[in-house]
Amino acid sequence: MSYKSHRDFFEVLDKEGELARVKKEVNWDVEVGAIGRKVYESSGPCLLFEKIKDYPAGFRISNGTTGTWPRVALAMNLPKNTSVRDIYATYEKRLEKKIPPVTVGNAKAPCKENIMLDDKVDLYRFPAPMIHEGDGGRYIGTWDAVICKDLETGWQNWGMYRFMVHTKNWLTGWPQSTSQFAFIFNRSYRPLNKPMPVAVVLGADPMSHIIATAPIKPFEDEAACVGSFRGKPVDLVKCETSDLYVPAHAEIVIEGEVMPDRIAPDGPFGEYPGYRSGTMSNGIAVKVNAVTYRNDPILTMIALGTPPDDSSIAASLSAAVAMKKGLLRHGVPVTDVYVPPEGVTHLIIVGVKKGGAEIAKKVLDYFTLRRIMTNKHIVVDEDVDVFNMGEVLHAFATRCHPGRGIFYEHYEGRSNSLTPFYSPEERSKLKGVSVVFDSTWPPEWPPEIVPVKASYKTIYSAETQAYVEKNWKSYGITKK
């Protein structure tokens, strides 16, 4: 079943038994976050909070739109029981194709049903949640798509970065220096000391947000990627106060400018690795000039934390497919890459056609070249299903030589400051270390010394298997 927008998708989720509408009044101050977290931790449904304390009827909050694999499958218009392997394969295929967006006028853009301009702007009119106890403030942008524009080329980048309400018309946020947001700001606006127009989009169709988490290359159009998932162009509409273009069906669009000469306090926050790490620090300061929104707007929240949730699931998909392509370009004979959501992009499983020390070193080299978000990498042979963590753990335990099969690399200035195990000193210098666990058989071993895997498919001859299959029914065992 197909859908047009974030709220249409809820109809799909409803039909599939994947949505709970919470009609009881709930508090934006910690209660919605606590409920959202509890539901993630029991693999529960997407939530739509329909009545928020202190807010008029109609101002709603959602949590967990695509926080499970079945809901990601539905967002991709696949059957809800599609395997993770097939979700990855479909994602990879659709990302290859691009369908450019079309622009529509305000009359055809539901996100313009209400327009709040200039001194009328009041972010407190929206039920931004205090998600975790101990957060530095009310995070309005947790499941967003943030758009900004490169001046020289006109390219508009989409990325997902968190945003917190600072005052009624200022936001603060924390796009990392390695983000394309920072890349555009530093190349187009900072040299001219000019404010950078930005749009923080909440409640676009679900694929828009998943694509915003993806490391799509500079100068590529994310809107055209989303079009490919929808099978038709995305409708974009021009902002009221800038020439940025935003998804016309979005629930809420916050239009602002990043000030080159100001900072504002951001964090702490319960972060994607599953911890509250860090303290309040200097974030960017965004002056908000307009907010446009649909009638009865739905604010998209994710009660981020320990996996799985929308963050670890989306990152699993979008990061793995990018890594697979990167490793292939780097000369690694990759079959598949899996980013288990439980490993919050710190742990990566790489399947290869041929393994060994040289390949393991190439894998380590690729993962330490540029911006380093990962740190542990397990390389396995082709006979291991990378999507099956039982098989991966078996290979890791039985094929990785603790003396010869572990490769490290230390670096400084480019590690991930949110990685929980780094000390405050390592974080401040962005010092880090990455490791590859070579869990493949050495390719130099002659076949006769490679232990034979004692599984049904590998230790019995084709003849024995055929005999057993032929007689299967007669054994009276019901499970296939």
Ligand SMILES: Cc1cc2nc3c(=O)[nH]c(=O)nc-3n(C[C@H](O)[C@H](O)[C@H](O)COP(=O)(O)O)c2cc1C
């Ligand atoms: C839930 C969630 C929140 C994120 N928040 C941030 C953030 O605050 N700052 C940041 O630099 N990256 C953040 N990321 C990672 C970026 O979304 C990711 O690196 C993406 O590729 C950014 O787009 P870009 O490649 O256009 O910079 C977040 C990812 C997720 C899934």
Ligand SMILES: [Mn+2]
């Ligand atoms: Mn991007």
